[in-house]
Amino acid sequence: xxxxxxxxxxxxxxxxxxxxxxxxxxxxxxxxxxxxxxxxxxxxxxxxxxxxxxxxxxxxxxxxxxxxxxxxxxxxxxxxxxxxxxxxxxxxxxxxxxxxxxxxxxxxxxxxxxxxxxxxxxxxxxxxxxxxxxxxxxxxxxxxxxxxxxxxxxxxxxxxxxxxxxxxxxxxxxxxxxxxxxxxxxxxxxxxxxxxxxxxxxxxxxxxxxxxxxxxxxxxxxxxxxxxxxxxxxxxxxxxxx
Numbered sequence: 001x002x003x004x005x006x007x008x009x010x011x012x013x014x015x016x017x018x019x020x021x022x023x024x025x026x027x028x029x030x031x032x033x034x035x036x037x038x039x040x041x042x043x044x045x046x047x048x049x050x051x052x053x054x055x056x057x058x059x060x061x062x063x064x065x066x067x068x069x070x071x072x073x074x075x076x077x078x079x080x081x082x083x084x085x086x087x088x089x090x091x092x093x094x095x096x097x098x099x100x101x102x103x104x105x106x107x108x109x110x111x112x113x114x115x116x117x118x119x120x121x122x123x124x125x126x127x128x129x130x131x132x133x134x135x136x137x138x139x140x141x142x143x144x145x146x147x148x149x150x151x152x153x154x155x156x157x158x159x160x161x162x163x164x165x166x167x168x169x170x171x172x173x174x175x176x177x178x179x180x181x182x183x184x185x186x187x188x189x190x191x192x193x194x195x196x197x198x199x200x201x202x203x204x205x206x207x208x209x210x211x212x213x214x215x216x217x218x219x220x221x222x223x224x225x226x227x228x229x230x231x232x233x234x235x236x237x238x239x240x241x242x
Contacts, residue, residue: 002092006035014190016198019183021131022094035092042089042096045125049103050076052122056111094132101129101136102143108172109147109161123171131179134197140176209236 001018008015008023009030029041054072079085088096104126107114114122130136150156161168184194192198208214214229214236222230 005092005094014186014192016187016190016192017134019094019131019134020186021128021179021183022097022133025128025132026092038092039090046085046089046096046100047076049100049107049122049125050079052107052111052114052118053103056107097129097132098136098139101126101140104129105140105143105172109163109168112162112164112167119167119171123175126172127175127179130176131183134183137176137180137196144172 004015004018005023005026007013008018008020009026012020012023012027014020025041026035026038030037051072054075058068058071085096088099104122107122108119108126130140147159147161150159151161163171180196183196187196187198188194208217215233218227218229218233218236221227222233
């Protein structure tokens with residue numbers, strides 16, 4: 001996957017089943033010089049978001065500032081040695097942005113004490129995070145829907161967002177819709193139509209191959225319509241290694 005993201009960062013070509021956003025991210029932060037700059041950028045963004053979340057749960061206090069810094073350093077050290085976080089941060093893949101999208105959305109919904117500068121920056125990171133992988137649109141949409149449902153129940157008042165409705169629209173919904181529109185325009189420019197993903201048939205065929213149903217399905221459908229895969233009917237890839 002990495003090679004395709006890098007290639008698209010040079011050509012700005014739109015894959016039918018990938019988002020162009022991560023390729024644009026690579027193009028911008030690498031400066032056309034080195035992929036290590038992408039790793040450094042991902043590391044800096046991750047540390048910034050983690051520090052913001054940490055600051056939400058452990059507010060800064062002048063009397064305990066040094067202790068708070070040591071505690072955060074301990075947390076980062078634990079994440080570095082006991083989780084897969086550094087593995088994902090160090091790869092040229094958008095996987096690290098999945099977790100960051102949820103953390104950014106959490107802060108933008110529940111930390112009403114964020115400064116305007118931090119709010120705008122986290123909103124920007126949210127848009128990149130959501131747009132970097134197509135599945136992030138769906139997963140974050142489900143989370144926001146769940147928050148909206150909880151908002152309808154007084155018994156769940158403690159789960160209500162603390163930010164105003166206007167703030168949620170401006171810093172959460174608008175960035176997500178804007179990045180979705182950018183992905184849709186990229187697909188439209190490439191002839192796939194205005195949509196988030198043009199790869200539905202690709203994923204469906206792959207799923208049929210994994211389940212061993214492709215040959216049976218094509219044998220039936222090719223009698224009705226001459227589909228492109230029909231000419232490969234008797235030379236289909238095998239997913240078993242037995």
